[in-house]
Amino acid sequence: MLVPRNGGGIEQFSVLITMTIVSEPQVSRLCREAEESIRDCRWLDLATLMVTSADLVSTKISEKDLECTYTIICSLVKNVKTPEEVLEMVKAIASKVVQQPDDKASLRLKILFNLYNLLDHPNARFQVYMKALELAVNGKITEYIVPSFKKIDSFLKEWSIDIKDQREVFLAIGKVLRENKSLAEESLQFVTKYLATFSNEDAQVLSEAKEEAVRAIIEFLKAPSIFQCDLLDMPAVAQLEKDPNNAPVYQLLKIFLTQRLDAYMEFQNANSGFLQTYGLVEEDCVAKMRLLSLVDLASDESGKISYASIKNTLQVNEEEVELWVVKAITAKLVDCKMDQMNQVVIVSRCAERDFGQKQWQSLRTKLAAWRDNITNVINTIQANKVTEEASSGTQGLTVR
Ligand SMILES: *[C@@H]1O[C@H](CO)[C@@H](O)[C@H](O)[C@H]1NC(C)=O
Numbered sequence: 001m002l003v004p005r006n007g008g009g010i011e012q013f014s015v016l017i018t019m020t021i022v023s024e025p026q027v028s029r030l031c032r033e034a035e036e037s038i039r040d041c042r043w044l045d046l047a048t049l050m051v052t053s054a055d056l057v058s059t060k061i062s063e064k065d066l067e068c069t070y071t072i073i074c075s076l077v078k079n080v081k082t083p084e085e086v087l088e089m090v091k092a093i094a095s096k097v098v099q100q101p102d103d104k105a106s107l108r109l110k111i112l113f114n115l116y117n118l119l120d121h122p123n124a125r126f127q128v129y130m131k132a133l134e135l136a137v138n139g140k141i142t143e144y145i146v147p148s149f150k151k152i153d154s155f156l157k158e159w160s161i162d163i164k165d166q167r168e169v170f171l172a173i174g175k176v177l178r179e180n181k182s183l184a185e186e187s188l189q190f191v192t193k194y195l196a197t198f199s200n201e202d203a204q205v206l207s208e209a210k211e212e213a214v215r216a217i218i219e220f221l222k223a224p225s226i227f228q229c230d231l232l233d234m235p236a237v238a239q240l241e242k243d244p245n246n247a248p249v250y251q252l253l254k255i256f257l258t259q260r261l262d263a264y265m266e267f268q269n270a271n272s273g274f275l276q277t278y279g280l281v282e283e284d285c286v287a288k289m290r291l292l293s294l295v296d297l298a299s300d301e302s303g304k305i306s307y308a309s310i311k312n313t314l315q316v317n318e319e320e321v322e323l324w325v326v327k328a329i330t331a332k333l334v335d336c337k338m339d340q341m342n343q344v345v346i347v348s349r350c351a352e353r354d355f356g357q358k359q360w361q362s363l364r365t366k367l368a369a370w371r372d373n374i375t376n377v378i379n380t381i382q383a384n385k386v387t388e389e390a391s392s393g394t395q396g397l398t399v400r
């Protein structure tokens with residue numbers, strides 16, 4: 001709509017500023033500077049000048065006017081040629097847009113989205129997206145950016161950013177999702193992605209992930225409906241085991257993923273005050289541990305669990321046994337039938353708690369068995385083919 005290339009937008013812009021606060025001499029000075037920048041094709045200077053002015057008046061003008069102003073400013077990116085210049089201008093604009101998150105936050109986000117769509121430069125797009133995440137949290141408008149997380153994989157591919165920047169993205173998204181209590185699980189997913197980017201690097205790089213590793217563990221322990229996670233074996237998480245301050249957190253994760261209620265009870269008695277420190281609720285931890293212990297029983301005892309062993313392992317009354325089985329079924333942790341007559345639970349399926357070494361090993365064994373079986377099948381088919389060919393006397397094609 002506006003033509004900054006020949007300075008057409010500037011007139012409208014100066015009218016805007018005049019209408020608001022700035023005194024007449026200031027306006028003339030601004031306009032003079034703007035005209036000079038245009039004359040010399042100093043587009044970055046022009047953009048900087050305009051965002052500064054727009055920022056001054058933003059609380060005093062309407063949404064429509066602010067949007068117009070930024071449309072002019074953002075279109076300036078089309079005037080610069082090199083990727084470096086684009087990046088510099090984008091940074092100048094975006095950092096101003098997010099500076100007053102309490103004023104017209106959703107409009108500011110829209111401005112950033114428009115700027116994003118205007119850009120061809122992948123890294124510049126990435127920079128704008130990061131600013132949008134920041135604005136979403138500070139302006140308390142996370143609901144507008146959450147839908148974009150579904151496309152994050154294709155964004156990452158498009159931006160082709162390095163691992164450090166990827167970490168930044170995953171962390172920032174985790175933070176956005178944490179703002180909304182009902183998205184805690186999604187938040188944990190992104191923090192997990194972040195932690196998974198660390199391999200066995202030197203201890204210094206790993207240690208930068210410590211805080212998030214602890215946070216992720218606590219989130220997992222708290223989450224009432226997450227029973228599985230890959231955290232335990234990740235280097236970023238495993239480093240906590242030898243960290244004096246955080247070893248108990250790791251130990252508790254290990255109990256939740258590999259042990260039963262008795263181990264948890266022992267931990268709790270030995271670490272008084274631990275739960276409060278991390279905002280964990282004893283009752284919830286015990287409930288989750290009971291369900292996890294039940295899953296462990298279900299996977300251990302070749303498809304059958306006696307009511308008695310449930311009662312003992314879960315440390316519940318006899319009358320509560322079926323209640324806990326139903327809870328596990330409701331949480332989709334097991335598929336099973338209760339045989340009240342014989343006081344046993346017949347398990348047809350149960351969830352894996354932690355897809356770790358043991359599960360990979362078991363999967364490998366199963367695959368090896370299938371491979372052998374398939375080899376047998378192929379051999380049988382080929383043997384039949386040979387017999388068939390021999391009897392018919394014709395040449396056929398065989399697939400080897
Ligand atoms: C939180 O997330 C839920 C589920 O996506 C959504 O319905 C709700 O609007 C969100 N609340 C806020 C304040 O964003």
Ligand SMILES: *[C@@H]1O[C@H](CO)[C@@H](O)[C@H](O)[C@H]1NC(C)=O
Pocket residue numbers: 366369370373
């Ligand atoms: C392999 O074949 C045998 C007999 O044909 C069968 O008992 C076994 O279950 C099969 N194993 C797998 C993993 O399918």
